[in-house]
Amino acid sequence: MTTTLCESDTRAIRLAMRRADRRRKLRAFLLVAPLVLFLLVIFVIPIGALLERAIDNPEVIQSLPRTLAALKSWDRTSTPPPAAFDALAGDLGKVHNTANAGTLARRLNYEIPGYRSLLFKTMRQLGTADATQSAQDRFLGIDKRWAEPDFWRAIADNGSHYSSYYLLASMDLKRDARGDIVHVPAGSSAFRDIYGRTFLISLVVTLLTLVLGYPLAYWISRLPRRKANLVMICVLIPFWTSILVRIAAWIVLLQREGLVNKALMQLGLVRTPLDLLFNRTGVYIAMTHILLPFMLLPIYSVMQSVPNTYQRAAISLGSHPFAAFWRVYVPQTYPGVGAGTLLVFIMAIGYYITPALLGGAGDQMISYYVAYFTNQTINWGMASALGFILLLGTLLLYSLYRRLSGRELGLG
């Protein structure tokens, strides 16, 4: 009797506990639900859409389905069979005067410059061409280029919904006539150089902010509280100022007749004004200034929690003061240095407006070209692909950082 009671009791208790547990989990989930939703809407979905754009290739398959079918058995090296001309005439007749005509022409023009006007010329003249002729004769009568297999390969190669074209192009690669991946001709594209430059500028800026920020953070952390607050405000006020205002201020300071050059000349340090603007120097100076607080703050917050008794203990045990600083104090600030470095580097990689306003033609970073393809040429596939490669590079560097430092990102 007692045992059965006990059993039913334990079962009831277990059930109640499970229910309470489930309720707790649900409540916890509800608490983070806004964050999950936020991340989903602001981060996951846009990045997913970006990835999709980078490989999306709907134009040809949407507009020329019959031509693609007719080209299935084609040998890719000779003029295609008359059936392909018939199919293309039919497809183009349907596409003409619709919005799809423009997107199709634009897509094919990426493959062969000049394809756009060839396509529009053909569509315009097909309607008025002699209907008793075969489609092939009509096409060749309009333009001899229709006999060249290259123009047909451009159609046949884009018969799938997804394509690696944009991703390859953003690494200066393309597919040749046989479908192998090859380099684009030298001098026609420079995205690799631009990626290299983007990472180089970010690296230099990160190092400069570290060299400037570390001693500054150390100095502030050693100051009495009131003075430290004052210096901190001096650091933070520029940080709170609009980035455009700060860039405009640098233009005023750095130009040929600007304050910096005038001061240097009056001090007799230089004879002719230095070129500080519209080149790499200007970009480094302004980016270092703008990103310095992102290096300073994490290091400072870590330094505040490091007791200086360790350093004193090391010195009292006979260590040289510098060795005590370097071997006892500095390692304790590594988490701050790591966080600051990563923060500055990743922010610098995406910089756009500073190099655009203060740099020359050879100082633009990859975001400049993302904006160019988004706004100017409306080639969103290319913009997405460039962004995607940048994201990939950043993630690779982050994983490298984790492996090297053996720690997660944290603010100390």
Place this chain on the structure above:
Amino acid sequence: MKISKKLSSLAIASAFLAAAAAGSAQARDLTVVNFGGANGDAQEVAFIKPLEKESGKKIIVVAYNGEQAKVKAMVDTHDVVWDAVEVETGDLGRGCDEGLYEKLNWDHIGKKSDFIPAAVRECGIGAFVWSTVLAYNGKTLKTAPTSWADFWNVKKFPGKRGMRKGARYNLEFALMADGVAPQDVYKVLGTHEGVERAFKKLTELKPYIQWWEAGAQPPQMLAAGDVVMSTAYNGRISAANKGDHLSLKTVWNQNIYDLDYWVIPAGSPNKALAEKFIQFATSPGPQAAYSQQIAYGPINKAAIKKLDAKTLADLPNSPQNGKNALLSSYDFWADHGEELEQRFTAWSTQ
């Protein structure tokens, strides 16, 4: 009782707000979009204010930088809040092909023969004629340059040159400097050898080039003495001469002229109002008034006749200035723009 009263007033207020929102969505004021700056100011005087006075309806003016991405986003989401938009040639053709703009109904705009031929297009009508010219500072250069060959001649005219960062126009200028006649430029540039020739010529001048991006930069660079010559938009040069009392000079020989166009984004709820605005802005009176405000040429033939000799001397399409000029080729740049701009980027960073 208290609560229900509060609730009902809240309900009424929200219903009122919703009605107001719906009302504003339906009867939105006509929104005209242009490039702002001196051009926007001239349009305000010549087009916007007179039409507001005539029709008694408010017009909202928005300035933008020509990014068609915004128009595309509006048309794609069927939420068009721009009605009459000023666009550049390249965007006009491409946007028209891709269905971004309404096809114009010429019965509502005007007689095609009233306008210069380049102004009449399927989806757009010219807003004005502008030109890229060789400009120099009359105070610093004693001998006047007369052609692009002089622009390239760094022995005779030592010093830096300002050029717009991009392939467009610069390749044409390079070929003209290399001895190609304006009417043959696009024929030569259409061949592989022609492109090589143009880039080779640009490479010659590369150490002397200071790149600019905004139209306001060349007058500043010339005035400050940073460059001795520059390519420049003609309107900016005469505006700088008038506004800042500079003595910048324009070489009209071998200039490249182009038009800006008015378009109506596809699906604009204010299509009729936009047509009315475009008809007004392209009629002789406002066109002549516009050219008196800024040195961009009228596209309405009757407006050209209305202008005096002094105004005409600054306009790109006056008979004198248009003599040895080149009309920027839309078709060429639509076919080869991306390829050549990409190549230019690679070239300029080397």
